[in-house]
Amino acid sequence: MFATGKRPTRAAIREFADGHRSLAISHDPSGDRSLHLVPADGSDHAQAPVGQDAIEEAVWLELIKDGLTFEIEGLAPGTASQVPDVKHRFDVEDLSNPRRLEGVYLLPSQHIGNSEGIMPVLRSLVEIARDAVHSFEHLEAVLWEPAQSLIGRRFFESTATAWIDGGAFPALGLTAFRETGDGALESVGLKHWTGQELRIEPPISDDKVAATRLGVRLINHLVITGGLTQSERITAPDNTRLVLKPSQNAKFVRVWRE
DSSP states (O other): BBBTOOOOHHHHHHHHHHTTTTEEEOGGGGOOOOOOOOOOOOOOOOBBBBBBBHHHSSSSEEEEEEEEEEEEEEEEOOOOBOOOOOOOEOOTTSSOOGGGHHHHHEEGGGGTOOOTTTTTHHHHHHHHHHHHHHHHTTTEEEGGGGGTEEHHHHHHHHHHHHHHOOOOOOOHHHHHHEOTSSEEEEEEETTHHHHHHHETTGGGGGSSSHHHHHHHHHHHHHHHHHSSOOOOEEEESSSSSSEEOOOOTSSEEEEEEE
């Protein structure tokens, strides 16, 4: 998310890629005069070649990092990417209205297909975004769509860097938490990483601050292990014993005291 009128251009992204040894431009559609529009649903309907006006309306590039390809869309002077809904905010007190910002969308390319949930792809995606925070002073925040979270640049840079360097997974931001109607605390967006959400059951969840701290620890554990397929017992920070168990439909990891 960039300040209004400050989105990078194609040239700025080329300069950004040139400054990182593991990053390069793998495709620039502006140099392809036979470029055709492809429907968003991936269907193969022949369409007329895209003229220069259409190219400028949706400016994008394809990046390659560690053998994986990503698309970056919404570059200037084209149309900014649409801003998704935001339900969770992290260190963005100065950004009361994120819709005043302009979006640039970074996503796995079509070459990766349905592998966007694979950990190496997601790690590379986060690392590119972290490097962009370093490189573009007008990048105000990162909007992580799977968790509907808006993350301030300083918070994102620090937590993403710690994870990339071998530290804890940035659960506050790349996931979020919500309270359910029955008082449980559930993660939002963890399934994008592990295929499951975390659900901390009452009465552990009664203290929402303590439950959130516990949730951050458990999310780090689940991201490392890749989710949960059978019951597991662990010791909580307060030395109580906890049971972690997949829900009956396997969509949740449920947590309660032993």
